[in-house]
Amino acid sequence: MIAIVDYDAGNLKSVQKALDLLGEESIITRDFKSIEKADKVILPGVGAFGMAMTNLKKYELDKVIHEVCGKGVPFLGICLGLQLMFDGSEENEGVEGLGLLSGDIVRIPEQEGLKIPHIGWNSLELKNEGRLFDGLEKNPYVYFVHSYYLRAKEPEIVKAVTEYSTTIHASVEKDHIFACQFHPEKSSRVGLTILKNFAGITGGLE
DSSP, X not given: OEEEEOSSOSOHHHHHHHHHHTTOOEEEEOOHHHHHHOSEEEEOOOSOHHHHHHHHHHTTHHHHHHHHHHTTOOEEXXXXXXXXXXXXXXXXXXXXXXXXXXXXXXXXXXXXXXXXXXXEEEEOEEOTTOGGGTTOOSSOEEEEEESEEEEESOGGGEEEEEESSSEEEEEEEXXXXXXXXXXXXXXXXXXXXXXXXXXXXXXXXX
């Protein structure tokens, strides 16, 4: 069972629908016991960083997220979910993130001819043998919707980058923790492969 964390963010149903297509059982929930019992946990979302953290804390979901990550349960952040996994964001300065990984969330720099938010398909440059990308070609195309992006502090955790005004760290992986700035659930066959790879990862600390 895959638990999709419900903190009143958008796009949760799209992730569940993609998992349904893969034959993966999932539940959208904010129930602690359901999240604790899940084999894997996904934190999706679109929206503002500050409001998202307010909601996670209101429902005390930050606590159960830290608990399952501490147990080694495979955990995947998508889009805003990726950003929330870090310490904070320029979008709402002074608001603390979950602090699961180290890095800065900053606004995409303005560049003539490029629109912000970044909306659309971009190719990825794969790095450091990320498990989410097993079986994919070298430069797969995926779908983005975002105005802020990640600059990870640990180069080795970066598994994919894309270029849009700057170099964007598009996917990271550290131990059992994974994240994508793009939307795998909206990225056609490539995205389904990424979600299938995540669903196939085993977790748990010895």
